[in-house]
Amino acid sequence: MSEWWKKEVVYQIYPRSFCDSNGDGIGDLPGIISKLDELQKLGIGILWLSPVYASPNEDNGYDISDYCAINPEYGTMTDMEHLIAEASARGIRVIMDLVINHTSTAHPWFQASRDPQSPYRDYYYWRKGSKGKLPNNWTGFFGENCWEYDDRSDAYYLHLFAKHQADLDYHNPKVLEEIKSILRFWLDKGVAGFRCDVINILWKDSLQSSPKKMILTGSEHYLTLEGTHAILREIRKILDEYDAFTVGETVFASTKQACDLTLPERGELNTVFGFEHMECDQKIVKWLKTDFHPARLAKALSKWQLEVPWNTLNLENHDQPRSLSRFGSARYPIQSAKLLATLLFTLRGTPFIYQGQEIGMTNFDFTSMEQVQDVESKNVDRLLQSFHIPKKQRWRMIARTSRDNARTPMQWNTGKNAGFTAGNPWLGVNSNYRFVNYASQQENPSSLLHYYEKLIALRRGSETLLSGTYCPLKITDEEFSYRRAGRDGSYTIVLNFSDKPLRVPYEGNLVLSNYGYNRYDGILQPCEAVILRERS
Ligand code: ISL
Ligand code: CA
Secondary structure (H helix, E strand, C coil), X not given: CCCHHHCCCEEEECHHHCXXXXXXXXXXXXXXXXXXXXXXXXXXXXXXXXXXXXXXXXXXXCCCCEEEEECCCCCCHHHHHHHXXXXXXXXXXXXXXXXXXXXXXXXXXXXXXXXXXXXXXXXXXXXXXXXXXXXXXCECCCCCECXXXXXXXXXXXXXXXXXXXXXXXXXXXXXXXXXHHHHHHHHXXXXXXXXXXXXXXXXXXXXXXXXXXXXXXXXXXXXXXXXXXXXXXXXXXXXXXXXXXXXXXXXXXXXXXHHHHHCHHHCCCCEEECCCHHHCCEECEEEEECCCCHHHHHHHHHXXXXXCCCEEECCCCCCCCCHHHHHCCCCCHHHHXXXXXXXXXXXXXXXXXXXXXXXXXXXXXXXXXXXXXXXXXXHHHHHHHHCCCCHHHHHHHHXXXXXXXXCCXXXXXXXXXXXXXXXXXXXXXXXXXXXXXXXXXXXXXXXXXXXXXXXXXXXXXXXXXXXXXXXXXXXXXXXXXXXEEEXXXXXXXEEECCCCCEECCCCCEEEEECCCCCCCXXXXXXXXXXXXXXXX
8 A cells, every 4th residue: 555645635625506507606626626726736636526516505515416427517427537547647636535334315226215115224223203203213414303204104214414315334244335336336436535524423233222321322333433443444455456545534533443344454445534623613513612722723723733643634625514614813804814824734644625725715704594495504503492592692603614615715805705606606705705816816925825836835845744742841721733744854833823922932044834934933923834844
């Protein structure tokens, strides 16, 4: 195994919101192809596409109705093959989003399974309720219960996510056989691997009710169980035939579980997304946001650096609010955006950029729930309403955490709809596109975009930053500093998260400062990030 994925930077595209080529207001594959030169210039080596498979879009593609067909809204299979070829011509590999915990209820397997005599019946969890009671007391991820009654079946089916996303039952060996052929279909087309959606909950060891009410009641019956490890080992055997890369989205995984899922000798995943750092500004659930304390973010990242041999490094994705709105400084937005970028590319692991992060896109500027499209946000708003939470308070919670914050259209230029579409965008464009857009940053040598390019090139050229050791130096709400040591010497990275100047004791030759300085005197400006090289 060449471990090529350790050297690369991954760029995640949410196709619906990236670039619309035909004016229907929906991003598409030809639109992505038209922007590959920009992505190559940025220096990324892997493109992760959120799902583009056939889907009724109840969860914008995370509800798949045909794994081997392209949603016509995004284009054709020829477009997909063209994208893979065009990306490869630019040295960029493509990974797909593998959503195999559940399918859409529009999938033919599910539709067939509604007939209790069907051979597809046991592809899903169908259970009788009793006298209107649900089969168990589990709760779902999207603020709904997780059983939906189907009158044709006179039974309930399990859905840990939206009711149109029915959980597959891996106790039926036929299910894994189907998944294996889907993997081969895409690997034979030249995809280089998969981002594996909620991959650590595939195996449910029972459907018993849980004695303890929790945020996710019943999760002890499916979170990172041995049955899931066994499935991952099966999948790994196929992926190894293609030297393919897998990154698992592993909700609520500990560092120990992350090691069990990714250590090479385990033969399961290559790496995972942990969420501990993404929970640094919340209480109990992500909808209860607290103030941001940089030390909490730094402590979580540092813990995973020390306890997991190879990490993913990410501050955003299509489910998370924008990192600049969440972890940035209102007084020093550009400097803090560059500071966060410095963090992303100098820790140890594979960095992931989410579309728009490289130009400092922020949370949406919607003013009401009517503008929100996200199924999770709508379900949670309904749930909060059932608890009689006042509208103003509900909106404050939704606006700060809704996944639509990350899904507003990519801001390309100052033209109509920020250059995303000539039509009516499926989701509102942030009105700050006039000064936050790709084109204006292309022209500005000291822009955030060019700073990303510099960092990506610096990382690629340094054995130490790529694969050196990590050692924390100081973690407070003001300062996060750490040392990376390896074959091309040692680097000290010092991040001043505060809005005040900060004196620090570190020596070294200045390699890069987000202020563009060319000298270092031990005093960091507000939100300044410096990379120092040990004096040899
Ligand atoms: O938002 C989250 C991160 O804290 C989680 O609740 C998220 O929903 C969970 O990690 C699963 O997300 C993945 O599976 C969902 C899909 O809606 C998300 O977009 C996807 O990233 C169901 O497929
Ligand atoms: Ca389109």
